[in-house]
Amino acid sequence: MTRLRDLPSVDRLILAARADLGDAMPQALLREAARAELDAARRALRHGEAPVPQDLSLEALARGVRARIEQWLTPSLRPVINASGVIIQTNLGRAPLSAAALTAMAEVGRGYSNLEYDLERGERGSRTVHLERLLTRLSGAEAAMAVNNNAAAVYLALIALAAGREVIVSRGQAVEIGGGFRIPDVLRQSGAVLVEVGTTNRTYARDYAAAINERTALLLRVHSSNFRLIGFVHEPALAELAEVGQARGVPLLDDLGSGTLLPTTPYGLAPEPTVQESVAAGADLVTFSGDKLLGGPQAGLIVGRRDLVERLRQHPLARALRVDKTTIAGLEATLQSYLRGRATEEIPVWRMIGAPLETLQARAMAVATALSAAGLQAEVVVCQSAVGGGSLPGETLPSAGVAVAPGPAGAERCAARLRVGAPAIVARIVAERLLFDLRTVLAEDEPALVRRVIEVVAEG
Numbered sequence: 001m002t003r004l005r006d007l008p009s010v011d012r013l014i015l016a017a018r019a020d021l022g023d024a025m026p027q028a029l030l031r032e033a034a035r036a037e038l039d040a041a042r043r044a045l046r047h048g049e050a051p052v053p054q055d056l057s058l059e060a061l062a063r064g065v066r067a068r069i070e071q072w073l074t075p076s077l078r079p080v081i082n083a084s085g086v087i088i089q090t091n092l093g094r095a096p097l098s099a100a101a102l103t104a105m106a107e108v109g110r111g112y113s114n115l116e117y118d119l120e121r122g123e124r125g126s127r128t129v130h131l132e133r134l135l136t137r138l139s140g141a142e143a144a145m146a147v148n149n150n151a152a153a154v155y156l157a158l159i160a161l162a163a164g165r166e167v168i169v170s171r172g173q174a175v176e177i178g179g180g181f182r183i184p185d186v187l188r189q190s191g192a193v194l195v196e197v198g199t200t201n202r203t204y205a206r207d208y209a210a211a212i213n214e215r216t217a218l219l220l221r222v223h224s225s226n227f228r229l230i231g232f233v234h235e236p237a238l239a240e241l242a243e244v245g246q247a248r249g250v251p252l253l254d255d256l257g258s259g260t261l262l263p264t265t266p267y268g269l270a271p272e273p274t275v276q277e278s279v280a281a282g283a284d285l286v287t288f289s290g291d292k293l294l295g296g297p298q299a300g301l302i303v304g305r306r307d308l309v310e311r312l313r314q315h316p317l318a319r320a321l322r323v324d325k326t327t328i329a330g331l332e333a334t335l336q337s338y339l340r341g342r343a344t345e346e347i348p349v350w351r352m353i354g355a356p357l358e359t360l361q362a363r364a365m366a367v368a369t370a371l372s373a374a375g376l377q378a379e380v381v382v383c384q385s386a387v388g389g390g391s392l393p394g395e396t397l398p399s400a401g402v403a404v405a406p407g408p409a410g411a412e413r414c415a416a417r418l419r420v421g422a423p424a425i426v427a428r429i430v431a432e433r434l435l436f437d438l439r440t441v442l443a444e445d446e447p448a449l450v451r452r453v454i455e456v457v458a459e460g
């Protein structure tokens with residue numbers, strides 16, 4: 001039995017642990033790990049909490065030190081296999097990026113670029129030109145810019161156009177989007193005064209018109225995102241609002257939330273307003289996310305009237321909210337997929353939305369067969385995927401999944417093991433079984449998924 005006084009000194013343990021770690025490993029890091037390891041060993045000896053006899057030999061302690069350092073050096077942010085069936089999952093990083101976007105980001109990131117440099121003239125250029133041409137061409141708007149995210153886009157628009165003045169919002173749209181983004185709070189933060197019109201369920205264009213006065217800076221429409229009002233409800237069409245605004249010289253800001261450049265109805269989904277439709281209907285500024293249905297990196301995109309976009313650009317806050325070169329590169333490549341008419345093939349979010357049921361069933365069958373061959377109880381089941389990202393609330397897509405009996409460990413414990421393993425896997429639990437929806441699993445991740453599920457269920 002090891003006793004307290006048999007434990008090695010910190011220095012001796014460091015010496016033993018350093019062998020495999022190389023000379024570059026900082027002494028301070030080794031010391032911290034060695035201290036933590038010895039503390040744990042002392043606690044185990046004092047309280048007898050360790051499984052006895054625990055190996056407290058020098059070699060075992062040195063292994064413990066190396067394991068601690070390895071854990072500290074493992075990135076906290078790491079890839080996850082999303083088998084939840086929610087395509088745009090904010091907690092799981094929203095849109096997976098296209099191959100073209102990833103290549104563009106790596107190429108621009110590895111060296112220098114013409115981020116703010118006009119190569120033809122050999123002088124300072126503007127970082128906003130890279131995306132503007134693409135965004136205006138795709139949306140039909142006069143001008144465009146990108147900021148850090150859509151929350152920033154809305155905030156910047158409110159500060160630049162409405163600070164100290166009034167913004168008219170329908171009572172049914174003074175909502176919380178999630179993650180603490182509440183329209184009334186954002187308005188207050190921007191220094192604008194919220195003027196709510198209509199009722200929670202019914203608001204008419206005339207309600208907006210009646211509220212306009214000399215202090216009015218903006219009409220604001222907010223996509224209701226993650227909830228849906230049904231029944232006795234009314235919101236005016238965007239074109240009606242635009243007409244009210246134009247008649248009184250008040251710009252209309254449309255926060256589309258997800259926003260989409262492609263129509264959603266061909267996929268059997270409810271219509272989600274497209275960016276082009278908003279522009280065509282007369283919205284003066286339209287804001288939407290880069291990483292929801294657009295399928296690109298995190299960003300907030302703003303398209304609309306040139307004079308208004310220019311005021312946003314000139315605002316001091318624009319600098320604080322601007323996007324970096326890799327984001328611009330990823331967005332540009334993503335938008336080019338739309339321009340080429342190849343978005344549904346090239347952008348993962350749209351590939352997932354458009355994946356034919358037969359394809360998903362065939363993939364589920366292959367996974368279930370591999371799991372069954374390893375002795376697991378697995379079968380193909382019908383399930384429902386969700387688009388997520390605050391778009392299309394309540395809308396689902398019929399999908400194919402694999403349901404796996406978890407064995408004696410139980411579904412909760414297996415799901416937890418899958419989450420913390422490598423690669424991490426997020427699955428659903430349905431009726432005490434693990435459910436893997438193939439729609440959101442990247443095809444190249446299937447072998448790793450199968451391997452991990454077999455390991456975890458076999459652990460028992």
Ligand SMILES: *Cc1c(COP(=O)(O)O)cnc(C)c1O
Nearest residue numbers: 149150151223225257258289390
């Ligand atoms: C998602 C969403 C936002 C916030 O967009 P981020 O890109 O996450 O900042 C704002 N408004 C609406 C309506 C949304 O759906």
